[in-house]
C-alpha cells in the first residue's frame with residue numbers, strides 16, 4: 001500500500017533579498033505552491049510536468065518529508081507525512097554518491113542502518129546493482145563511472161531500501177540524450193518488476209508520455225495542478241520500439257504541449273529589467289519577459 005494524497009498543499013519561502021517582490025522590509029516572500037491537490041494510486045507511475053520554477057521540486061521535497069508545507073498536508077495511505085520515512089526513497093538529478101566508496105559500497109551504505117549483517121548487505125546490494133544493469137561494475141568508484149552509470153547506482157541505492165514509493169526529481173536531466181532513452185526504458189522495466197508507486201518530476205514531455213500512467217501538468221508559479229491526463233498506452237505497449245510514432249503517443253504528446261505551453265509563456269511573464277513578476281518600479285510587464293520601460 002502506498003497511495004499518496006496531496007490536500008491543498010501550499011508553500012511559501014521567505015528569504016533576505018533586495019525587497020523587490022512582495023517585499024516586507026528587506027525580506028522577500030516567494031509563493032512556490034498555491035494549493036496542490038492530487039491523488040496518486042498505489043503502484044501508479046505518476047509524472048509531474050511543469051515549467052521551470054513552478055514548484056515541482058518543492059512539491060517532491062514535501063512528499064519526501066524533507067520540507068514542510070506552509071498549509072495543507074501530504075498523506076500516505078491516509079497518514080499525514082511529518083518527515084522522511086523508510087517507505088519513501090528519493091533519487092535526485094545529482095547522483096549524490098560517496099566518492100570514496102565503490103558502486104557496491106554506495107548501495108550498501110543506505111542499508112547500514114537497516115541490515116546489520118555485512119554479508120546480507122553485500123548480497124542485497126549486488127542484486128540491486130544487477131537489476132539496474134551494473135553487474136561487473138560493483139568495484140568501480142564513482143569517478144570511474146559514466147553519468148548514466150552513476151544514476152543507475154543511485155537508483156539501485158534507493159531500491160535496495162525496499163521503499164513502497166520512489167520519488168525521482170529529474171533523475172535523467174544530467175545525462176546525454178541516448179543514455180537517457182536507455183535509462184527511461186530500464187526504469188519502466190524496473191517499475192513494472194518491482195510494482196513501486198513512482199512520483200517522477202520532469203521538464204520533458206517525451207519522458208512524461210513514455211513513462212507515465214498519468215501526467216499532471218502544473219501551472220506557472222505558484223504551482224497548482226492544472227490538469228491530470230491519463231496516457232492511453234499500456235506498460236507493455238510503451239516497451240514496444242515503435243511506441244513514439246503511435247497515434248496514442250503523438251496525440252498525448254501534442255495535448256500535453258498545448259497545456260504546458262501556456263504555462264511556460266506565463267512563467268516568462270516577468271519584467272525583463274528586474275526579473276520579477278510584480279515589478280514595483282513601474283516597468284510594464286509583458287509576455288515573454290519583455291518590458292517597455294515606459295515609466
Ligand SMILES: Nc1ncnc2c1ncn2[C@@H]1O[C@H](COP(=O)(O)OP(=O)(O)OP(=O)(O)O)[C@@H](O)[C@H]1O
Nearest residue numbers: 013014015030032051052053054055056057058059
Ligand atoms: N529554499 C528556498 N528559498 C527560497 N526560495 C526557494 C527555495 N526553494 C525554492 N524556492 C523558489 O520556489 C520556486 C519553486 O522552486 P522549485 O525548485 O520547486 O521549482 P521547479 O519547478 O522544481 O524548478 P526547476 O524545474 O527549474 O527545477 C522558485 O521560484 C524558487 O526560486
